[in-house]
Amino acid sequence: MKSSALQLSLDTAVAAAREAGGLMQKNLRRTKQVNEATRHDLKLDLDVQCQERITRRLAVDFPEIPVLGEEGADPEEARRDHRWVVDPIDGTVNYAHGIPHASVSIALQQRTGAGFETVAGVVYDPFLGELWTALRGKPARLNGRRIRVSTRRRLDESVISLGFAKTRTSLDRMLPVFNHLVHRVRKIRLMGSAALALAYVADGRFDGYVESGIRLWDIAAGGLLVESAGGIFRTEPVGPDYRYSLNANNGGIDRALQRVIARRGPPAPTS
Numbered sequence: 650m651k652s653s654a655l656q657l658s659l660d661t662a663v664a665a666a667r668e669a670g671g672l673m674q675k676n677l678r679r680t681k682q683v684n685e686a687t688r689h690d691l692k693l694d695l696d697v698q699c700q701e702r703i704t705r706r707l708a709v710d711f712p713e714i715p716v717l718g719e720e721g722a723d724p725e726e727a728r729r730d731h732r733w734v735v736d737p738i739d740g741t742v743n744y745a746h747g748i749p750h751a752s753v754s755i756a757l758q759q760r761t762g763a764g765f766e767t768v769a770g771v772v773y774d775p776f777l778g779e780l781w782t783a784l785r786g787k788p789a790r791l792n793g794r795r796i797r798v799s800t801r802r803r804l805d806e807s808v809i810s811l812g813f814a815k816t817r818t819s820l821d822r823m824l825p826v827f828n829h830l831v832h833r834v835r836k837i838r839l840m841g842s843a844a845l846a847l848a849y850v851a852d853g854r855f856d857g858y859v860e861s862g863i864r865l866w867d868i869a870a871g872g873l874l875v876e877s878a879g880g881i882f883r884t885e886p887v888g889p890d891y892r893y894s895l896n897a898n899n900g901g902i903d904r905a906l907q908r909v910i911a912r913r914g915p916p917a918p919t920s
């Protein structure tokens with residue numbers, strides 16, 4: 650894709666994210682229709698509405714690019730040279746409970762020999778008005794200003810975020826990691842939005858983020874933010890349906906985190 654088209658794709662994704670973010674803001678304190686409730690997850694009608702808004706806005710400029718989203722996928726997404734990867738509300742359980750820590754995550758991926766590579770990414774927090782953007786090969790930005798990962802190199806000075814995803818398996822995989830890390834880091838944070846956790850790593854607020862059983866739409870845009878801010882974004886497929894084990898960090902604590910995951914956690918991400 651030419652650089653002008655790539656820039657347009659980012660601008661289009663920002664417009665779509667802002668549209669969905671406006672819907673999130675308007676409904677934060679309203680009663681929300683729950684479409685599905687499981688042991689560790691909720692799916693809202695607003696998830697569907699936001700993905701529909703995003704899909705319509707993306708199609709204005711890029712009608713030929715299919716969407717792979719948490720609320721449904723275009724069957725063409727695996728066959729075309731590009732695809733949008735969309736999480737309309739990342740942090741749905743937070744949002745359903747009126748906790749204003751949730752985001753819109755939109756990534757553009759390009760087919761490569763081995764699969765797909767994220768080439769543009771947007772994570773938008775409508776509650777703090779924080780818009781993170783990245784184009785592959787260019788610096789990551791927060792509200793237009795360049796951002797970098799932290800420079801901390803010691804676990805005992807680090808703030809690490811963890812995610813426990815939605816299944817018993819992912820809980821069982823991550824609890825040993827929590828029990829080991831909690832005594833060795835400054836603080837652990839469990840925030841409930843993978844996209845924001847990755848944006849916080851890119852912005853130096855977190856020094857690392859580890860989760861197992863996370864889905865591609867939760868992490869595609871945030872992963873590009875981390876890489877474009879000088880960090881490391883490791884993923885390992887852990888099952889069908891776009892599930893991954895993830896270790897994202899500032900680079901300085903990468904080996905220490907990899908050691909913990911190798912000994913205590915899910916399959917250690919290698920890529």
Ligand code: LIP
Nearest residue numbers: 739740741812813814815842843
């Ligand atoms: C959420 C992720 C979070 C994970 C949750 C959930 P959703 O995404 O961002 O990291 O721990 O289980 O998967 O479902 O709110 O879009």
